[in-house]
Amino acid sequence: MKHPDAIVIGAGIVGASCAERLSADGQRVLVLEAEVVGSGATAAGMGHVVVMDDNEAEFALTRYARQLWLECAHQLPAAAEWEPVGTLWVAADDEELDAARGKCAFYRSQGCRADLLSAQDLYRAEPKLRPGLAGGLLVHDDAVTYPPPVAAWLLERARNRGAEVRTGVRVQALEGGTLRLMNGDSLQAGLVVVAAGAASLRLIPGLPLQPRKGHLAITDRAPGFVHHQLVELGYLKSAHGSALESVAFNVQPRATGQLLIGSSRQFGQTGAEIHHALLSRMLQRAIDYLPGLADLSILRTWTGFRAATPDKLPLIGPAPDREQVWLATGHEGLGITTSLATGQILADLVAGRTPGIDPTPYAPARFLSAEDERSSIPEAADVHFH
Amino acid sequence: MSTSIEVFVNSAPVEVKAGSTAAVAILVAGVDAFRLSPSGQPRGPLCGMGICAECRATIDGVANQYTCLRLCHPGMRICTEVAAAGAGARGDARESGCSE
Amino acid sequence: MSDLHPSREIVVVGAGPAGLQAALAAHDAGARVTLVDASPEAGGQIWRGGHPPSRIAARLLGRLRDSPVQFLRGCTIVDAPKPGQLLAMHDGNPLWLSYHRLVLATGARERFLPFPGWTLPNVLGVGGIQALAKGGLDLAGKRVVVAGSGPLLLSVAASLPLYGAQVPVIAEQASLSHLVRFALGLRYLPGKIPEALQLAWRLQPLRFQAATYPVRAHGDMRLTAVTLRSADREWTVDCDYLACAFGFVPNLELAELLGCTVREGFVVVDNWQQTTAPDVYCAGEPTGIGGAEKAMAEGAVAGLAAALLPEDANSPVSRNLHSQAAPHLARRARCHHFAQVLERSFPLRPELRDLPLPETTVCRCEDVPLIHLEGCSSWRDAKLQRRLGMGHCQGRVCGAATEFLLGWPMQSVRPPLSPVPVRLLAAAALAKADDSNPHPQTRPGQ
Structure with missing residues (x-):
């Protein structure tokens, strides 16, 4: 492609x-990816599609995004491992x-299907949870997915509209609309469009982004071990706090029968190595909630970097x-959920739609x-904020 | 060298030579499909040296042991995945030798 | 003997010929040595449960028994999170190993290539059936077809009758002209392989088929027969077992995790067997496939160097090290010649790439058929999009296959190097906190 209308940096x-959304608007899109499709935070993350209610803006974005997911779920390829398991928030x-x-x-008042579970309901739903828990909250329409094939599927749709995807291409510098x-x-x-996750910092130094390292572990197949995405209610403290290090119980049943175990958050780390003290804490936390987990085998552990902004909301x-230059980054731990909304919002703004x-x-x-705000909004941002 | 020991493969007693691995005990018991692949293909040992993971089975209640790396001890209880799956389908874990 | 580093701690990973030699040499040079191996016995694949044990094996294993070298059997390395530290699984528990210097002697595994039926029970490796036979499998009256490539075919085929097996055919994919050149190249080498060659050629002249390879294994729940192909014909042989492998690939996972430079599939080492990772040495098959002789020579050099090379790379190498290492260096040079002969003698024929059908399983753990790899650009791409290498063996089997079939080098080794129970990693940090003395020798219960 000689003269693309738009270049997207990052095929996460x-x-x-x-x-996908820009190409649907008729733009000739070129996508550049340093590694392979869906190989950064997209591969490293948990792949949850969840509505989160920590603040109004987060709720609005995740609810909108989940709606977009539910609309296209039936078209996703099998490899996307879409599992509408719901999220069960566990109350200790x-x-x-x-x-x-x-x-x-709150969820119900906003039209989201949710049920409060008594302790009895909780153990009926998830018999493997440790005894003595108080109950939980089941958010019905949440789901889990395996994101790399979703990224590939979105790009395939874009390709069918004339987009080009080049992998193994690293952008060194960005000057206006020119990429070196x-x-x-x-x-x-x-x-x-800079959509390079935490690596966006390298292209635009000074972005309000901080890499926030996370550890994950996946087990061998154990079908039926749990039936919902399980999260401790304390998760929000970990996700939204600014502690240097935190862990929270979060386990997902995958379509393969494997269990994906999270989660941890670490600021100030840039190396990909496993930090065993933190991994141990994270796994022990999971065992505290699901004692039977201790005997399953871990096949792989890995780390990834969330792109965290100071207010934990993305840059779109x-x-x-x-x-x-436009931004589509800073999604912290909600990039999978909010990806579809991000593309839609960005394309709407570019096209001048509301x-x-x-x-x-x-x-x-x-x-x-506030001082330099007025002078520095670029022309391309001449859009209709309402 | 000729001393033999008794182990249990899917609950059935099996005599093996001292120094035999658990993988050998399973084969001596006449089981060559140790496990089923995710799509249900029968599988048995391939590498014999702790690489391929095809020979894994439950040993003394601990799942996913590489049977080619484990020496038999008297009374060792070995349970193959295929037997466990069959027993699970019948709702009878005892019969598979996997019950604890 | 070493007046320089009386208490240098050395961990040797792998207790085959290279690791045994490295551990004993390092110990003799004054180091405190811990030798670990995932198997229940020392000796590596080649010497384990020998029948009868070779003289050199018996001698080294005896020396290990009599030495204060700490040998941890059934010990699997799980991770190498930072320099000087390894996390291992020992008796199902986490164990941290500290080292000043580390010698990798992780050996090799067989290369398996997919063809229809290769996943059936009773299709196994050449070293695989040998390992099971050494592990006590009675092959009396069993028909075992031996196929694939490399000198191991002959030595295993020659040893199988000792376990009662009949070997109706040995199918070597390399051409006769390559094999003749290999035989000529062996003239100057001692060791078992030429013996095995002679034995095989003498005893079974009609059963050895060069330029022949398996195209299909037959059976439903287990193997019943195999179809072989040579230039002019295809025929089917009834059998109980098919032992089939196409040479060796080194076990590089730990080296890669440690950041050692790997070039053309082997760990790069200098004259002292030092890798590019500080304080990490490597010996044996991971530096180049060459058999036990090469492994022992390199192991001895690595063990001596790990014990005696000064910390400061600019300090002069002691005369002591030079004189002790000299015979091993000379032996190593001869063995490298053999390794080159070996490499040239068994080139894999391109027809082997055409054996798998579109529906033939390539990744056995995740049941990924060849056709699912269409459109993928690399190992990592196929891993992310098609689950290639995502299972229990972590790509150790399909990685070598896709490298040959599709030209993809394997990438991204991730801990744990072998699957471990969740409880082990959950307890790992605590195990370290409890371990006030870094040397595992002093830990209770050992």
Whole structure:
């Protein structure tokens, strides 16, 4: 492709979603990927599609995104391992059960299907949980998926509309709409979308992004061990706190019968090595909730980097101070869930349409100081905020 | 060299030479499909040296042991996945020798 | 003997010919040595349960028994999270090993190539059936077809009758002209392989078929027969077992996890068997397939160097090390010649790439057929998109196959190097905190 309308940097699920939506608007899209499709945080993450209610903007984005997932779920390839298992938030004690009650009321008030589970209901739903838990909250329409094939599927749709995907291509620098590649070539487009996860920092130094390392482990097949995505209610403290290190119980049943075990969060780490002290804590936490897990085999452990912003909301929209450059990054631990919404919102803004939800909370410009805000919104951002 | 020991493969007693591996005990018991692959193909040992994972079975209640790397001891209880799957389908774990 | 590093701690991974030699040489040079192996016995694949044990094997194993070298059998390396530390599984429990220097003697595994029926029970490796026979399998009256490539075919075929088996045919894929050149190249080498060759050629002249390879294994729940092909014909042989492998591939997982440079499939080492990773040495098959003689020579050099090379790379190498290593260096040079002969003698014929049908399983753990790999660009791509190499063996079998079939080098080794129970990794950090003395020799219960 000689003269693409848009270049998307990053063929993770977010970049793939942007490419898919932009191509649906008739743009000639070129996707550049340093490794292979879906190989960064897309491969490293847990692959949950969840509605989260920590704050209004997060809730709006995840609910909108989950709706988009549910609309296309029947078209996903088998390799996407779409499993509409729901999320079961586990309450360890009465205090957490109260929190679950509050969450349940909120979800229902917003039209999301959710049920409060008594202790008895909880053990009927998940007999392998340790005794003595107080109950839980079941959010029905949440799902788990294996994201790399979803990224490939989105890109295939884009390709069918004329998009091109080049893998093994590293972008060295970005100057306006001009990209300098590691191999010395340069490329140009009127619109450049940076969707490179935590690696976006390398292309745009100074972005309000911090890599937040996570550890995961996957077991051998153990079909029927659990039936829902299980999360402790304390998860939100781990995800939204800013502690240097935290772990929370999060186990998913995969379509293969394997169990994916998370989660951990670490700031200030850049190496991919396994940090055994943290991995041990994370696995012990999982065993605390699911004692039988101890005897299953772990096939692999790995780490990945979430791109975390200070307010834990993504960056979707024009990059401040940079003509022609747009951002689709900063999704922290919700990149899989929110990928489809990100692509849609970005394409809507580019096309001048009103997005399905208010995009203001995700606008990259929110991190500018009030002083230089006015002067630095690029022309391309001449869109209709409502 | 000629001393033999008794182990149990899927609950059935089997005599093996001292120094035999658990994989050998399973074969001596006449079982050559140790396990089923995810799509249900029968599988037996391939490498014999702890690489391929095809010979794994439950030994003394511990699942996923590489039977080619484990020496038999008197009374060792070995349960193959195929037997466990069959017993599971019948709802009878005892019969498979896997019950604890 | 070493006045320089009286308490240098050395961990040797793998207790085959290379690891045994390395451990004993390092011990003799004054180091404190821990030798670990995943198997229940020392000796590696070649010497384990020998029938009868070779003299050299008996001598080394005897020396190990009599030495203070700590031998941890049934000990699997799980991870190498930082320099100087290994996490292992020993008797089902986590065990941290600390080292000043590490010698990798991880040996090799067989290369398996997919063809229709290769996943049937009773189709196994050449070394595989030998390992089971050494492990006590009675082959009396069993018909075993031996196929694939490499000198191991002959030595195993020659040994199988000792376990009662009949070998109706030995099918070597390499051409006769290659084999003749190999035989000529062996003139100057001692060891078992030429003996086995002579034996096989003398006893079974009609059963040895060069330029012949298996195209299909037959059976429903188990193997019943195999179809072989040579240039001019295809025929089917009834059998109880098919022992089939196409040479060796080195076990590189730990070396890769440690960041050692690997070139053309082998660990890069210098004259002292040092890898590019600091304080990590490597000996035997991982540096180049060459058999036990080469492994022992390299192991001795690695063990001596690990014990005696100064910390500072600019310091002069002691005369002591030079003089002790000299005979091993000379022997190593001769063996490298053999390794080159070996490499040239058994080139895999391109027709082997055409054996798997589209529906033939390539990844046995995840049941990934060849056709599912269509459209993938690399090992990692196929792993992410088609589950290739995602199962229990972690790509150790299908990795070598797809490298040959599709030209994909394997990437991204991840801990644990072998599957371990969740409880082990959950307890790993605690095990370290409890381990006030880093040397495992002092741990209770050992």
